[in-house]
Amino acid sequence: MTTFVDLFSGAGGLSLGLKNAGWKPVLSLDHWDDAIATYRHNFNDHPCINADVASVSEADFALYLSHCDWVVGGPPCQGFSTVGRRKRDDPRNRLVFEFARTVDILRPENFLIENVIGLKDMKFVGAVESYFAERGYKVSTMVLRSADYGVPQLRHRIFFVGSLAGASFDAPQASHGPGTYVTVEDAIGDLPVLGPGEAADRYDRPAKAGYQKRMRRGCSTLSGHEASKHPAHLVQAISHIPDGGNRRDIPASLQPKSGFHNSYSRLHSRSPAVAVTQNMGKPSGTRCIHPFQHRGLTAREGARLQGFPDAFEFLGGMTSQRLQVANAVSPILAEAIGRHLAKSSSDIQIAAK
Numbered sequence: 448m449t450t451f452v453d454l455f456s457g458a459g460g461l462s463l464g465l466k467n468a469g470w471k472p473v474l475s476l477d478h479w480d481d482a483i484a485t486y487r488h489n490f491n492d493h494p495c496i497n498a499d500v501a502s503v504s505e506a507d508f509a510l511y512l513s514h515c516d517w518v519v520g521g522p523p524c525q526g527f528s529t530v531g532r533r534k535r536d537d538p539r540n541r542l543v544f545e546f547a548r549t550v551d552i553l554r555p556e557n558f559l560i561e562n563v564i565g566l567k568d569m570k571f572v573g574a575v576e577s578y579f580a581e582r583g584y585k586v587s588t589m590v591l592r593s594a595d596y597g598v599p600q601l602r603h604r605i606f607f608v609g610s611l612a613g614a615s616f617d618a619p620q621a622s623h624g625p626g627t628y629v630t631v632e633d634a635i636g637d638l639p640v641l642g643p644g645e646a647a648d649r650y651d652r653p654a655k656a657g658y659q660k661r662m663r664r665g666c667s668t669l670s671g672h673e674a675s676k677h678p679a680h681l682v683q684a685i686s687h688i689p690d691g692g693n694r695r696d697i698p699a700s701l702q703p704k705s706g707f708h709n710s711y712s713r714l715h716s717r718s719p720a721v722a723v724t725q726n727m728g729k730p731s732g733t734r735c736i737h738p739f740q741h742r743g744l745t746a747r748e749g750a751r752l753q754g755f756p757d758a759f760e761f762l763g764g765m766t767s768q769r770l771q772v773a774n775a776v777s778p779i780l781a782e783a784i785g786r787h788l789a790k791s792s793s794d795i796q797i798a799a800k
């Protein structure tokens with residue numbers, strides 16, 4: 448079985464997806480109490496350390512394991528814009544250096560780094576590749592759109608796959624495309640209707656779409672389905688916005704005074720969602736108003752759009768839960784990449800024999 452260490456494990460989206468792909472988590476680490484609580488609540492088969500990664504020494508790692516096949520995690524790489532500028536004191540690079548230090552200690556056969564990416568923001572790619580090449584790893588880079596792998600979300604992610612043996616990896620084959628994308632309605636259309644400030648902990652209608660049935664599997668109660676309160680004037684303003692519409696649909700007399708061009712926009716029920724953010728509960732967040740209900744999204748709706756099953760419970764307050772959901776790698780995308788990388792690794796090993 449492919450074993451892995453998840454650095455910066457958060458609530459566990461990446462761990463869950465890799466585990467569903469047949470990988471075995473052997474150690475995880477984060478320094479955020481709520482995310483650690485969520486992680487431990489949902490995974491109880493391996494140690495999860497609550498510590499700043501910088502404080503974990505080689506001797507500390509040795510207490511937990513002597514070997515792992517992969518080190519995975521999402522240290523932000525955006526500070527790596529040019530090869531000559533990997534400044535030790537650039538705070539944005541601190542976590543990549545810590546990831547690399549862990550790779551140097553554990554010397555796994557492979558590593559996997561994931562990052563959120565805007566498609567125009569690729570300046571750091573070559574620098575990350577050459578930084579890890581100096582440590583003996585050949586790096587393959589892939590940019591994946593979550594919706595292409597069955598996630599009801601258009602978010603892009605960049606993945607760096609390192610190989611000590613010098614192997615190259617390609618991207619997994621897309622399983623979905625325009626016409627077969629999982630939509631917002633497929634993802635959240637069976638959840639109880641809520642007004643602002645309301646909550647529900649029971650399903651009140653049967654699941655229809657296959658995706659809804661898959662998300663409900665093994666779960667009889669709902670958690671995290673609690674909508675934020677909004678002022679009455681805001682509810683009145685957003686009630687004018689149709690499915691998929693935006694702030695231009697709000698009459699001039701009710702126009703909110705602040706916000707960005709994509710604030711006060713409804714999700715389109717028949718498309719995948721745009722990237723879910725920590726502000727998903729607020730109508731002023733990025734296109735995060737429910738397609739038909741006059742409110743922002745609940746943490747559970749965000750979790751559905753990320754591909755977390757309902758049986759996966761998030762702990763902490765609602766603001767914290769929404770942040771844990773938004774920070775996560777989609778478990779569905781992680782599973783697709785996990786299956787593909789495990790197969791590619793075994794093909795490479797067979798070819799080398």
Ligand SMILES: C[S@@+](CC[C@H](N)C(=O)[O-])C[C@H]1O[C@@H](n2cnc3c(N)ncnc32)[C@H](O)[C@@H]1O
Nearest residue numbers: 455456457459460461477478479499500775776
């Ligand atoms: C993008 S989130 C990870 C999401 C996670 N991979 C998932 O799929 O759910 C980044 C995580 O890094 C953690 N983190 C940031 N700095 C850290 C540090 N110095 N030591 C340990 N964890 C850290 C944060 O608390 C956060 O949970």
